[in-house]
Amino acid sequence: MVTELMGGDATDLNDRLSLAGFRRSHTIAYTPVCDGCAACVSVRVPVRDFKPSKTQRKIVTRNADLTAEDCAPAATPEQYALFKNYIDTRHGDGDMALMNETDYRALVEETPVRSSLIEFRDAQGALLAGCLTDRLHDGLSAVYSYFNVEQNTRSLGTFMVLWLIERARLQGLDFVYLGFWVQGSTKMDYKRNFRPLEAYTPSGWKRLDDAPRKTA
Numbered sequence: 001m002v003t004e005l006m007g008g009d010a011t012d013l014n015d016r017l018s019l020a021g022f023r024r025s026h027t028i029a030y031t032p033v034c035d036g037c038a039a040c041v042s043v044r045v046p047v048r049d050f051k052p053s054k055t056q057r058k059i060v061t062r063n064a065d066l067t068a069e070d071c072a073p074a075a076t077p078e079q080y081a082l083f084k085n086y087i088d089t090r091h092g093d094g095d096m097a098l099m100n101e102t103d104y105r106a107l108v109e110e111t112p113v114r115s116s117l118i119e120f121r122d123a124q125g126a127l128l129a130g131c132l133t134d135r136l137h138d139g140l141s142a143v144y145s146y147f148n149v150e151q152n153t154r155s156l157g158t159f160m161v162l163w164l165i166e167r168a169r170l171q172g173l174d175f176v177y178l179g180f181w182v183q184g185s186t187k188m189d190y191k192r193n194f195r196p197l198e199a200y201t202p203s204g205w206k207r208l209d210d211a212p213r214k215t216a
Helices: 010-019 054-062 077-090 101-109 156-170 189-193
Strands: 002-004 023-025 028-030 040-046 067-071 115-121 127-135 139-147 175-182 198-201 204-207
Touching: 010 023, 010 028, 023 139, 023 175, 054 156, 077 101, 077 127, 077 139, 115 156, 127 156, 139 156, 156 175, 156 189, 175 189
Parallel strands: 139 175
Antiparallel strands: 002 028, 023 028, 040 175, 040 198, 067 115, 115 127, 127 139, 198 204
């Protein structure tokens, strides 16, 4: 199911659709509707109830040297180089591996809502990670993130989610939306490590059961 986000009420519409389990991409909001299948579910972290694990606290400490800057949604060659390396290394068999710099620019800049590109840099100023983020009325939505895959000891993917949770808490927001989760998908299993986690169901947002966390 797809809805176009346009006009002066695009932000309000995106807020309402996010509450109904939709996700934004460019100028549309969408949710999978497949006959006989409900594997893809939208998930979010309730910020006030979130309790980081011991491993997650170590990840925050490990990345204490990084600085984060909330940038306008404007693509740069530096961002694209990092994005391209991440995609080729982690998702080389997917459709996104075909994205060129123009496609990346569209991913970042084609937004009718309140968006930013959060850049994470080390003490030397090197860009290590980026997270395209939407500001919703009740939270932050992680639209897409990427990072330096050679810095694997930092667990940058997990760190960015932890950073968003803390940012939302400081801003008095209730949720961090993490997109779709598919049970059994190894690429999406990391989302289950943020507890508690809520999933959108036919009867609204419900908490997922507390299966054991995986180490980062």
